[in-house]
Amino acid sequence: MRATQQDFENAMNQVKLLKKDPGNEVKLRLYALYKQATEGPCTMPKPGVFDFVNKAKWDAWNALGSLPKETARQNYVDLVSSLSSSSEASSQGKGGADGKAQESKGILVTSEGGITKITFNRPSKKNAITFQMYQDIILALKNASTDDTVITVFTGAGDYYSSGNDLTNFTSASGGMEEAANKGAIVLREFVNTFIDFPKPLVAVVNGPAVGISVTLLGLFDAVYASDRATFHTPFSHLGQSPEACSSYTFPKMMGSAKAAEMLLFGKKLTAREAWAQGLVTEVFPESTFETEVWTRLKTYAKLPPNSMRISKELIRKNEKEKLHAVNEEECTTLRARWLSEECINAIMSFVTRKPKL
Numbered sequence: 001m002r003a004t005q006q007d008f009e010n011a012m013n014q015v016k017l018l019k020k021d022p023g024n025e026v027k028l029r030l031y032a033l034y035k036q037a038t039e040g041p042c043t044m045p046k047p048g049v050f051d052f053v054n055k056a057k058w059d060a061w062n063a064l065g066s067l068p069k070e071t072a073r074q075n076y077v078d079l080v081s082s083l084s085s086s087s088e089a090s091s092q093g094k095g096g097a098d099g100k101a102q103e104s105k106g107i108l109v110t111s112e113g114g115i116t117k118i119t120f121n122r123p124s125k126k127n128a129i130t131f132q133m134y135q136d137i138i139l140a141l142k143n144a145s146t147d148d149t150v151i152t153v154f155t156g157a158g159d160y161y162s163s164g165n166d167l168t169n170f171t172s173a174s175g176g177m178e179e180a181a182n183k184g185a186i187v188l189r190e191f192v193n194t195f196i197d198f199p200k201p202l203v204a205v206v207n208g209p210a211v212g213i214s215v216t217l218l219g220l221f222d223a224v225y226a227s228d229r230a231t232f233h234t235p236f237s238h239l240g241q242s243p244e245a246c247s248s249y250t251f252p253k254m255m256g257s258a259k260a261a262e263m264l265l266f267g268k269k270l271t272a273r274e275a276w277a278q279g280l281v282t283e284v285f286p287e288s289t290f291e292t293e294v295w296t297r298l299k300t301y302a303k304l305p306p307n308s309m310r311i312s313k314e315l316i317r318k319n320e321k322e323k324l325h326a327v328n329e330e331e332c333t334t335l336r337a338r339w340l341s342e343e344c345i346n347a348i349m350s351f352v353t354r355k356p357k358l
């Protein structure tokens with residue numbers, strides 16, 4: 001159902017009632033969507049480089065291009081609704097100083113012993129990531145970046161780590177592919193930026209097969225521990241798509257262009273040991289001892305001095321940040337166009353119309 005003017009006004013009121021500051025990036029997006037919904041595309045002159053605040057606002061609004069007013073209104077309402085549900089969930093979960101839990105439909109966030117654990121929690125769909133989950137993960141990371149936990153860990157519930165982007169994100173949008181592609185590019189840009197800028201150690205505990213964006217994101221993690229049952233698959237060409245999460249930059253840098261091409265162009269699926277040999281995985285563990293060994297180690301790491309780890313991470317990431325943001329920007333623009341291509345639409349349609357298993 002399309003958002004009405006009344007929904008839009010309700011959402012504007014809801015923003016004022018948010019319990020938690022959603023952070024600058026989200027506020028900029030709200031501003032941009034509001035301006036686009038009420039005034040249409042940005043035609044204001046660009047502020048000077050030293051007018052930081054107005055320039056950031058102008059950039060955010062201008063990046064929406066010719067997004068229709070109705071779509072901007074819908075995206076604004078969707079964003080506010082995700083912020084409201086996540087802020088409710090996180091305030092419900094904040095019972096004590098430790099052992100907190102935040103649950104939303106597709107992710108489970110807990111914090112204990114200095115570790116924030118974000119679990120892809122849709123095992124019946126192999127932990128495919130919905131639009132709502134992207135938003136919830138952004139918020140969970142923003143919370144984790146300022147709370148008192150030391151390390152943030154991603155893992156998956158059930159037999160998969162994650163099957164990547166939920167392919168029905170594109171087919172279930174009320175405004176069709178065009179709207180889904182616009183929304184996808186906005187969500188993806190912010191999602192990946194949040195990983196690029198995340199200030200604390202970020203670890204992936206890859207419990208099973210990983211597909212698409214759940215693999216490409218690993219290039220932005222500080223450590224990747226994998227069960228020997230895990231596999232790593234980026235079937236972008238099969239899907240008529242192109243790489244995301246800065247993998248067009250991080251993968252060739254990490255494994256050399258020939259090996260990166262096998263994954264990103266030809267969709268070669270790697271075993272955990274192959275991924276380790278390419279530098280994508282830090283260490284592989286036998287499935288039988290995986291959970292015990294990895295969590296024991298992470299609990300020890302979480303006792304290391306947090307400021308020292310944060311400062312070291314900043315030094316490691318600092319020289320790359322600008323480049324990573326530029327790569328993310330270009331990948332999102334490219335992907336938006338890909339999602340509207342015949343190659344991609346056909347691939348997604350053939351997945352969603354597959355014959356059900358007997």
Ligand SMILES: CCCC/C=C/CC(=O)SCCNC(=O)CCNC(=O)[C@H](O)C(C)(C)COP(=O)(O)OP(=O)(O)OC[C@H]1O[C@@H](n2cnc3c(N)ncnc32)[C@H](O)[C@@H]1OP(=O)(O)O
Binds near residue numbers: 183187236239
């Ligand atoms: C907005 C930002 C966008 C960022 C873009 C990112 C790009 C990517 O991530 S590309 C990668 C997209 N993912 C895929 O192409 C994987 C598609 N899924 C599969 O190929 C298979 O499902 C599987 C190999 C992961 C598992 O196969 P298996 O035979 O074991 O199980 P299934 O019966 O196929 O799956 C169970 C259940 O889960 C649903 N499902 C699995 N993956 C997805 C998915 N990615 N999107 C939507 N739904 C998915 C599958 O349809 C089944 O559902 P039903 O039980 O209702 O039929």
